[in-house]
Amino acid sequence: MTAEEPTIALIGPGAIGTTVAAALHEAGRTPVVCGRSPRAQLELRDDAGSVIVPGPVRTDPAGIARTADLVFVAVKTTQTEAAAPWLSALCGAETVVCVLQNGVEQEELVSPYAKGGPVLPSVVWFPAQAQPDGSVWLRGDARLTVPDNPAGAVVAEALRGTRCSVELAADFKSVTWRKLLQNAAAGLMVLTGRRTGMFARPDIAELSLAYLRECLEVARAEGAALGDEVPREILGSFQAYPPDMGTSILADREAGRPLEWDIRNGVVVRRGRAHGISTPISDLVATLLAAASDGPG
Incomplete structure (x- = not known):
């Protein structure tokens, strides 16, 4: 990753997105968080307490001044098309886009909205639930599995030493x-x-x-x-x-x-x-x- 900011961005601060944002924030790698609704902060809760990720959540792609090295896409697949303006603003030709979605067709669904950089599918293994007060309750250990390739190594490095472990899978x-x-x-x-x-x-x-x-x-x-x-x-x-x-x-x-x-x-x-x-x-x-x-x- 380059030394310029922002190096990491996250689209979709729902249950999964908040968990990943909190993991990055705890390690001093707070991402730029992008979403549909303005929020002053994000909160992740677990049995040990809570983590506050400072905001604000950005809601206007036009306000993004430069591209990111790594973008996590944590919107539902039903919202992928709506996230296209964010991908356009955040992605350059070398941006790694890590897709935190369900299914076996992540690359096919997201690649048309990226700008030619690697689109990395993932498997999300942790139970995180949105709460009525807007916080997220993490009810187990956070873990991702990604393909064992150069883009996967970028994600593993970004989350190294955080509460969200990353497994590199040869047989993804x-x-x-x-x-x-x-x-x-x-x-x-x-x-x-x-x-x-x-x-x-x-x-x-x-x-x-x-x-x-x-x-x-x-x-x-x-x-x-x-x-x-x-x-x-x-x-x-x-x-x-x-x-x-x-x-x-x-x-x-x-x-x-x-x-x-x-x-x-x-x-x-x-x-x-x-x-x-x-x-x-x-x-x-x-x-x-x-x-x-x-x-x-």
Whole structure:
């Protein structure tokens, strides 16, 4: 990174963005934070206390005077197009853009809005939840996985020594598809309106395993090296969470916001069809999530 400021910027100070901004701020690398709504500061809370990230949150891309070396994109995939003016203002030809979004199509979705620099996908593993007072509650350790390449090394260096650890993965495809299976199963919480405690029900556990095994077949066809044990491991992780744990897509449903149904669930249907794989559970889940998100009615 260069010595000029700003070297790091973050677009989207929601739950994930606030966590990363707080990690950087604690290490003396406070990013320029960009978003839709003006805020004086960000607050991250955990069991040990809270971290205040000084603002203000910038709301006008025209006010950005120079590009950044590293930009974290932490908006939902449904908001990527709206973030395009920020990417235009913050990115130069060598800017590394690290995408903190769900799904296995991050590069395809964000690259059209960058300026030719590397677009780095990531997998976000930490449970962070926005609170009614505007703070974010971090309910576990913060960890990212990124590809083991030069852009990944830039992100690892930026977060070195912070509360957010970074794993460089040689087989990133397998990691990102494993996370997609987890995200797909979380969609069942939207359809029931329930939190993770529902996975203790034997009928929900049985349905979840069948759904995850269907998704696993598609993931393997896409080149992911995932074993037969993965569906049960993912179900076990849901069952081990506190019963009141939510998920971002459930929070969006409760707030009446558009759902990331296509990149979390619909992608299994799309990729399955491309490989000639039957996905009856995915067909049903994706259809119901699409209707819940987009209507009519």
